[in-house]
Structures are given as C-alpha cells and as structure tokens.
Amino acid sequence: MRLSHFKLMTTALLIMAASTLCAETKGDSILVSDTTNHFNRYDKRIHRYRAQWENLIPTQHIMQFAGNMGLMSVGIGWDYGRHCQWETHFLIGLVPKYDSDHVKITFTLKQNFIPWSVTLNDGWSFEPLECGLYFNSVLGSDFWSKQPTKYNSGYYPFSTRFRPNVFLGQRITKEIPHNTRRYIKSITAFYELSTCDIYFMPFFRNGNARFWDVFGLSLGLKFQLL
Numbered sequence: 001m002r003l004s005h006f007k008l009m010t011t012a013l014l015i016m017a018a019s020t021l022c023a024e025t026k027g028d029s030i031l032v033s034d035t036t037n038h039f040n041r042y043d044k045r046i047h048r049y050r051a052q053w054e055n056l057i058p059t060q061h062i063m064q065f066a067g068n069m070g071l072m073s074v075g076i077g078w079d080y081g082r083h084c085q086w087e088t089h090f091l092i093g094l095v096p097k098y099d100s101d102h103v104k105i106t107f108t109l110k111q112n113f114i115p116w117s118v119t120l121n122d123g124w125s126f127e128p129l130e131c132g133l134y135f136n137s138v139l140g141s142d143f144w145s146k147q148p149t150k151y152n153s154g155y156y157p158f159s160t161r162f163r164p165n166v167f168l169g170q171r172i173t174k175e176i177p178h179n180t181r182r183y184i185k186s187i188t189a190f191y192e193l194s195t196c197d198i199y200f201m202p203f204f205r206n207g208n209a210r211f212w213d214v215f216g217l218s219l220g221l222k223f224q225l226l
Contacts, residue, residue, distance in 0.1 A: 055080075059225050062089055067194055067218025068165055069093045069108040069136045077222070087112035087132075095138070110134035114171070123175035130169040130190060137162050167194035171222075181226065188222040 060077035067073070070093020077089040093106035112132040119125050138161060169192035176184055193215045200214055 061223040061225070062091060062220060064091060064218055064220035066216060067192060068163060068196055068216055070095050070106045073108060085114045105139045106136055108134050108136045123177065125173045127171040130171050131167065133164065133166045135162060135164055163196045165194045165196045167192040169193060183225060184223050185226050186224040188224065190220050190222065192218045194218060
C-alpha cells in the first residue's frame, strides 16, 4: 500500500469518527435538554403543589370577647387579597352555664373586609372601617335548626342553633420592630358592633327597641404571624 493511499484512508477514518462523535454528542445534548425541561416542569408542578398547601397555614391568631359567639372565643385566621384586605377566621367560643345546666361551646366562621388602612407614626396604623359577616353555631340539646313540633307554626321564625351576624368596627395596629420580632409581626386591637336576626327583629316589628337591644359590642386582639 502506498503511503498516499494510507494517508487518504487515515483521513477518511478520522472524518467518520469525528462525524460519529458529533452525532453522539448532539444526541446527548438533546437528551440533557429534554431531561432539563422535564425536571423544570416537574419542579414547577411540585412548587405549585406545595404553595397550595402552604396557603392553608394560618397567618393569624385571634382572641375575641363577646360578639354573640361566646363570652370568650379563640381561633385562627388567614389574610389574603392584593393588600391583605380580606380575612377569614375560625373561632371556638365558650358560654358559661349561668342559669342553665351546663357550659356551651360555639363555633364561628367569620369573613372580614378592611377597605383601607391609614399609616401613622412609629409603626402604628389605623383601620377606620372593618366590616363583614359571620355564622355562629351553638352545641347543645337546647338549640335546634328546625322548629320543634310542640310550637305553633311560625312561633320561632328563626333557627336557634345557627345565627347569621353582620358587623362594623374599627382597628388599630402596632407593628413589632424587626430587631425584636420572634413569631409575631404585629398586634391589632379592635372593636365591633354586631347584630343578628333575633336581635334585629324587635326593632323591625315595633321600632321601639333600644340601641343595645339591637347591637352587641365585642372587643378583640389579633396577632399577625410572620
């Protein structure tokens, strides 16, 4: 074999090897790219899944005194919306037995709306309007959702177990400084004037009910978590 022929064969083999290597490298690149895209889609899906569960973590703790939901109620809450102007609270309350035979437990589902907030000095803010509604239920055999047959039809037009309430109120908030925060971002004190169907009915029927016969006052504290 001549030297020139050997050089030609060697050159051809090198070209073929280089072509094969480029093809394999290109295939690996496509595989890596597909794998990367696959893991990107997977990561995004897992992130959305975790974010949905994280939304269920409460962001607030609430204590409320009176308000047709028990002498004292405690619960958890969530804030959301563009400016966190919406809140949902779930509270468990306690009604002392007073003249009855036993203590009663109440459950309340509450929806708040805070249209705006006024920023003050030194970490204080004022919310001149808070409004919303809540539904309250009392546990106990003395309360019923449907009128017992022993009463005449229409004698009790409303359920005594479930109470719809509406309210108006105001709040003032103190933000905890960053260097002293542990678990609480801010503390809010509020008051609410609320009424329900049973309280409002005397005013609706005869119009001579007193203010405090129609409306009830409640006081509370809200702890905003980090």
